[in-house]
Amino acid sequence: MPVSPPVQATCVSHTAPIVKAMPTFSREEIVHLGDLARIALTDEEITRLQGELNVIADSINKVQEVASDDVPPTANPVPLEAYMRPDVAATPLTQAEALSGAPKTEAGMFVAPRILGSEE
Amino acid sequence: MAEKLMKYAEACKQFDPVFGLETHVELCTNTKLFCPAHIEFGGEPNTQLTPVSLGLPGSLPVVNKTAVDYAIKLGLALHCEINEWSQFARKNYFYPDMPRDYQISQYDKPTNGNGYLDVELDDGTVFRVPIERAHIEDDAGKNTHVGGADGRIEGADHSLVDYNRAGVPLIEIVTKPIEGAGDRAPEIAGAYMRAIRDIVRALGISHARMEQGNMRADVNLSLRRSPNDPYGTRSETKNVNSFRGIEKTLQYEIRRQAAILADGGEILQETRHWDESTQTTAGGRVKSDADDYRYFPDPDLVMLHITKEHIAEIEAQMPEMPRERRNRLKAEWNLTDLQMRDILNADALDLIEETVKAGATAAGARKWWLGELSREANAKGVSLEELPVTPADVAQVEKLIADGKLNDKLAKQTIAGVLAGEGTPDEVVAKHNYKIVEDTGAIDAAVEAAFEANPDVVEKLKGGNMKPMGVIIGAVMKATRGQADAKAVTKIVMAKIKS
Amino acid sequence: MSISTETAALVKLSAAEQAAKIKAGEVTSRELVEAHLAVIEAAEPSIKAFLKVSGDVALEQADAFDAKSAEDKAKLPELAGVPIAIKDMIVTKGIETTAASKILEGWVPPYDATVIEKLKAAGMPILGKTNLDEFAQGSSTEHSAYQTTHNPWDTERVPGGSGGGSASAVAAFEAPLALGTDTGGSIRQPGSLTGTVGVKPTYGGVSRFGAIAMASSLDQIGPVSRTVLDSALLQEIIGGHDERDSTSIPEGPRPMVAAAREGAKRDLKGLKVGLVKELGGEGFQPGVEARFNEAVAQLKDMGAEVTEVSCPHFPYALGAYYIIMPSEVSSNLARYDGMRYGLRVMPPAGVPQTAANMMAYTREAGFGDEVKRRIILGTYALSAGYYDAWYGSAQKVRTLIINDFKAAFDKVDVLVSPTSPSTAFKFGEKMDDPLAMYMNDIATIPANLAGVPAMSIPAGLSDDGLPVGIQFIAPQQRDEVMYKPAAALEAALEESWGGPIWNDLKTPWLGE
16 A cells, blocks of 8 residues: 655746736737747737636636645645656657658658748 | 857856756667667668658557666666656657657656766866756767768758657666866766766677767856856756767857856757867757647656666676776776776776786786887877787787787787787797796807907907997897897896906 | 338347347347447437447448357447447547647547447447537537537427437437546537436546546546436446546455445435435426426335435536636646647738737637637736736635535435536527526536536426436445445336336337
């Protein structure tokens, strides 16, 4: 029977202080989130998301009401500790299998468009 | 455009450098950190993948026990606290070589925290480098840039991605800010990196070949006017992959930052790159919101439980650490600091130890590896290890000398035969019929012949002038094809001139 | 093609009954597969449950099963030879798998999910891949990038979601069984809306290896069927420990089949049943409450002791869910970047043709609105400065909900509630109101947050003639505890109705 892992299963505070206030989504914020999530949102989508997310945020923000300091967080609902697998090799995918779904390949490799940007 | 630099000595006089090193060590496990794909250096591209390391939809990571064991070993060697519970987190960012577009690393609950490493400098000074953490994470794939100059990313038309390296286990060793190094900062950094390399090799957890990228470091540096001031803004020079590069990066950054600060300028918090060809660091990306990695506990991986019993089991397998071993051997072999350093610089410690273990004396082993064999290696441009001669061969030759079966000259010829691929020392000796001539009759005759050919020398010898003795010995050696023992020849000559 | 009465009669049998016919030598696996393929062909124009029908694969598997010796067949599980449909969220080697997203269009996986390996080993032919809301995100299956699935009870209405395809396929007799995935109710809510049985096992009870991840700490694969016993039989096949899933429970499957058979005896004396006070009342349709109350009365009649229990933190579950789920979604869906599989869209002219822009335009074109909404929300919840307030708080709420369940299970053996606040709604009714759509899962989400097992079975038809579901919830790793009262209630209700709920379903595609 595995020992139950400790319940403090969350990453500690990132840099900024705790925001207790209701977050509001500005247009700039949505644009920034689109960049972080690598989605080229259209202007129309940004406008719509701004409205929707503010409504959603309003309804889910109340989680903060009961999340007091004395409540430990839970990351995984079933108390398990990691199973560690033996360092034994299994049959890998063939190169053809690995590349089978790729949008573009060259010389057995996946093709990425150029990584650094430049003015067009 | 060349950047303004301050003279190094002046920079260190005006400013106090604080530096830090984040060293990535690639572990030499059989399979990847989170899947059973076999790892091999230089295989065909994209052939060392399972659905997990290719990041296919639906695939899930399962941690490799050997990688965890290796991390514990390193933690013990670095005097770290090994946490009973550690956790993998996701570091989210997009890059073509990242199969899942997040790296699995350890964030606030690393396996190893809070240790130190004592680093010995050339003059024998010991400097304690404080370690913040040594955590486990997985590597990304490799990009090859096509269409630009020299395979550089700048100006490339596109890149080709090989994910074979994706998922290879790494340990990142992060130092605390290293203070009090002064102008010895580069030297300490270099010695620290070499010490890490020696440790991971002694532990057998990494090949630690910097040229193959098994080991690389990010070098952080900030300057402040006085040790009492708070830390200044730091630059982070990424992926430096040679010991000299690390030393030179620090030197360069100290000079560059000092020049900016002396002019009243401000240091940008940025990532930079060491350029080996220009011996400078180049500015890269300024830290920004884009560095919001959105760490959170990886919900696919539950917490790692490292029990006391597990640690004890690993502890029992720990080999002697390199510094302790050096000190022990130095004492056992009666070496001076300088002699030991020569051995280390020649990378001959293991070879000499092996040779001693095979029966040679320390002095004998050292003489061969640092003398004849070092010259040979230099001439051929290879390492000592790559020479076609083993410690057992050297020990065998030493034994033949000790047994009086070879003299110095024959011994060298024997080693030359081994190097030439003629076989073991015994085989070389047999092939050339090398042996010291012990037949005094033959030597006697040769001495007589030499006397006859050099009457003037005989006169001098009889008169008590021993200087030309070499002429007679040389002639005897020649006549016996070097197989006479010089001492025996001298004895006979002395007896003859006295009679 | 018209369906013969023999075929119609055959596909209307439960999976266990079909298996019994195979054992008795009255039908072969091939005949069963052919019967279902015929129904699929007839039903699909009006139901649209399948994204891909894998008839050839299914027939090949059926033939392989039929060719086995009697001795080898005897070693296989009870459902051997019975075909099954698979939600297209589960990876199938050689069969296109898309998660109903444009971004994975045309992707043919080079590997099988663990549950698919188990089904293959059990000799169960795979009929095809069923429709869902894109990446299982939605409660109506309207968010599929490919097609809209219709509810067999009223083809003007949604089948629920995200697993509307699996639920409709089983309800329309296109398949006797299906697999679904349940992250916030995606098996149980469609079960409720289509009159099918849908089970979300204990988290970790069924391997997630090969289930395309939506929210890893909530996702669970489970059975969809027309009877409680069929789900029990299927869950015992797909359950058990898997070394390829770190969140898999080491212990084997629970004795669910035995519990379901025991339940069919309709004796619940000594069983303590808790009505969850917070999962009812306001927001629940009167017709739903009426059927639910009648079902509870049946439980009492069979000897169960019914009390009301309070789970005071359940009102916070939806908020916690809409933080944790999108956070994990934002990270799990990062891999769809146009590099290794699926769609690639280059930026339009005038935009630098870089890898980063390729990824951004691929993801813009490849993901639908609901997926983008959740990715953006999750990206926000994890970002610097907001992490503690949102993600941290949500994980604490999760602890509180787990504690609510623990306290409740100290008092009772099993909890009950309506599965969904409403019966099936019309297409488009909730598409423009994400919050109203999210409310569909209000009763199903707590079980996902706490990892406890839960199932929905039909409780009858509402005044509008549409099915209503009742949910049973059991303690973690005690899945058998809910199977017994569920099977008992099923038997009692069928007796009161004079037959299974399916007798009331009009099935014109079966030529009736």
